[in-house]
Amino acid sequence: MVDVRDxxxxxxxxxxxxxxxxxxxxxxxxxxxxxRLVIPMWKDAKYSPEVGIEILQLKSLIKIGEDNTIWMHDQLRDLGRSTVEQEDKEPGWRSRLWHGEDAFNVLVQQQVWHFRSFPSLESLILESCGELVWVDPSIVLLKNLILLNLRGCRSLEKLPEQLGSMESLVELLIDDTWVKELPILRGMKKLEVLSADSCTNLHEIPASVGSLVNLRILSLSHSGLKELPNSIGQLTSLVELILTGTDIRRLPDFIGDLHDLEVFMIDDTYVSGLPGNLGNLKKLKVLDALGQQNTK
Incomplete structure (x- = not known):
């Protein structure tokens, strides 16, 4: 008799x-x-994610919720993880490590604090690695890195300046860290997703953000952000701008230049007025300004 797992x-x-x-x-x-945050990474890996996701849904292996979140049954999740665990008994030789602490321990065991040993690395995920306090500048040697996920690394206060020269990077996720500055340079030509939600020490983003011509999603909800640079208007590929729960009081007029913008969230902020040229945003589908605060 074939059981469910089989x-x-x-x-x-x-x-x-x-x-x-x-x-x-x-x-x-x-x-x-x-x-939507994951698709760019798969595309840069030369996959066809829309087709793959559709097939996985048709086979009931995943579901995509109304809010676009990916859902997978616990038994399917365990199947995937056990499949990779069977690749090798040593975590360092497996194709994936699902827990940030495991990845951190592999680096410690191999005494690898630079990235020269991983020239082909495409995804570096250290999510929820509480002991991570710094990222070695040699990360710039990862010429194929597409995804850098440092979410929940709450001891991390600074990113290396060299990060701004990583031309292959598509997604940078630093949510819920103590990072104070974003090292954004013109070299980040392919960056499509920048997420810094709940970065309460992050009070501003540099004017150089305007050089991210391919950026599609900029999420800064519940960060310490106090203002946006005028160069935000140069992000002509931007589709989503999330500023929920920030300390922003004024929006630059250049917001009206974001002609591809579809989602604009400024709920629970201190913004008292909208730019007069907001009507230029012909593709805008969602504008949330609920719960505006009158005073700080």
């Missing part, structure tokens, strides 16, 4: 190689994440 295994084995990779990425890393 049936799930059969469904997994029926997938093409690329679809298996997407399935494993989700099982390890992306459950509960907005699928």
């Amino acid at each position: 049936k799930l295994k059969i469904s997994y084995e029926s997938l093409e190689r690329e679809q298996k990779e997407i399935f494993l990425d989700i099982a390890f890393l992306f459950i509960g994440m907005d699928v």
Whole structure:
């Protein structure tokens, strides 16, 4: 008699190689994440994520919620993780590590504090690694790095300046860290997603943010942000701008230049008025200004 786990295994084995990779990425890393944040990474890896996601849904291996979050049943998640665990008994030789502490321990065991040993690395995920206090400047040597996830690294206060020269980086996720500054340079040509939610020590973003011509999502909700630079108007590819719960009081008129903007969240802020040219945003679908604060 075939049990549930065997049936799930059969469904997994029926997938093409690329679809298996997407399935494993989700099982390890992306459950509960907005699928729109993940798609750019898969595309840069030369996958066809829209097709893969559709097939995974048709086989009932994942679901995409109304809020675009990825859902996977616990049994499928465990199947994916056990599949990778069987690759090698040593975590350092597996294709994926799902817990930030495991990745940190691998680095410690190998006494690797620079990144020269990983020239082909495409994704570096150290999420919720509470002991991480710094990122070595040699990270700039990771010429193929697409995703850098430092979410929940609450001891991390500074990012290396060299990060701004990483031309291949597509997603930078630093939510819920103590980072105070963003090292944004013109070299970050491919960056599409920058997320710094709940970075309460982050009070401003540099004017150089305007050089991120391919940026599609800028999320700064509940950060310590107090103002936006005028150069924000140069982000002509921006689709989502999330400023929920920040200390911003005034919006630059250049917001009206963001012609591709579809989602604009300024709820629970201190903004007292909207730019007069907001009507230029012909693609805008969501404007949330609920719960405006009158005083600080």
